[in-house]
Amino acid sequence: MIDLPLLAAGLAVVLAVALVLAGWRMVRGPSLADRFIALDMLTALAIGFAGLTSVATGRGEFLDIGLGLALINFVATAAFAAFLERKRDQ
Amino acid sequence: MIWLAGGLMILGAAFLLIAAIGVIRLPDPLQRMHSATKAGTLGTALLLLGVGLSPQVSLGTTGVLTMLFMLLTLPIGAQLLGRASYIAGTKLEGLEHDPLENELGGRKDGPQI
Numbered sequence: 001m002i003d004l005p006l007l008a009a010g011l012a013v014v015l016a017v018a019l020v021l022a023g024w025r026m027v028r029g030p031s032l033a034d035r036f037i038a039l040d041m042l043t044a045l046a047i048g049f050a051g052l053t054s055v056a057t058g059r060g061e062f063l064d065i066g067l068g069l070a071l072i073n074f075v076a077t078a079a080f081a082a083f084l085e086r087k088r089d090q
Numbered sequence: 091m092i093w094l095a096g097g098l099m100i101l102g103a104a105f106l107l108i109a110a111i112g113v114i115r116l117p118d119p120l121q122r123m124h125s126a127t128k129a130g131t132l133g134t135a136l137l138l139l140g141v142g143l144s145p146q147v148s149l150g151t152t153g154v155l156t157m158l159f160m161l162l163t164l165p166i167g168a169q170l171l172g173r174a175s176y177i178a179g180t181k182l183e184g185l186e187h188d189p190l191e192n193e194l195g196g197r198k199d200g201p202q203i
Contacts, residue, residue: 001092004146007099011099014104015106018109021110021111024114025113025122031119031175033123034122036171037122038113040123041109041113044109044130045110047160048134048137052141054146063138064152067152067155067159074159084174084175
């Protein structure tokens with residue numbers, strides 16, 4: 001028998017390492033596209049965190065946060081892509 | 091069932107970690123996007139599947155909806171962002187010549203290969 005809440009808390013530490021890596025790319029990222037990609041990655045990690053938190057605390061409501069983030073992420077990516085495309089014409 | 095949920099969660103977190111390492115290590119923006127989108131989507135979907143199978147959280151519609159929505163929209167978002175970053179004149183590593191040179195109305199500062 002394994003302790004799922006404990007496992008979820010441990011996996012959150014693993015995701016924190018990934019969060020640092022993606023955040024580093026966002027700070028460093030030479031081009032604007034790199035920063036947008038890092039934002040995409042950070043949102044995916046945040047959805048993962050929401051799922052893990054719902055297991056670790058036993059509250060299903062945290063999954064709703066993940067759904068909200070997933071909804072926002074698509075709109076943000078589309079808007080940033082349109083912004084990046086328009087930058088060429090300036 | 092608990093073992094399956096735990097295994098799926100571990101697999102998902104591992105994929106997300108690999109995706110983040112790819113975002114750091116790969117040389118140009120399009121390759122970084124490939125890592126973030128493919129491995130990131132798979133990792134999040136597996137992790138949410140594991141979360142849905144765990145007895146702490148009942149597999150409601152929210153988890154399934156999140157997973158479906160991510161699987162639907164992340165490829166579209168990556169396509170939009172890839173096209174935009176190509177048009178904005180991103181650097182392409184490891185190509186001899188640019189096959190899209192005369193497409194998409196030309197690039198900002200010409201091909202940077």
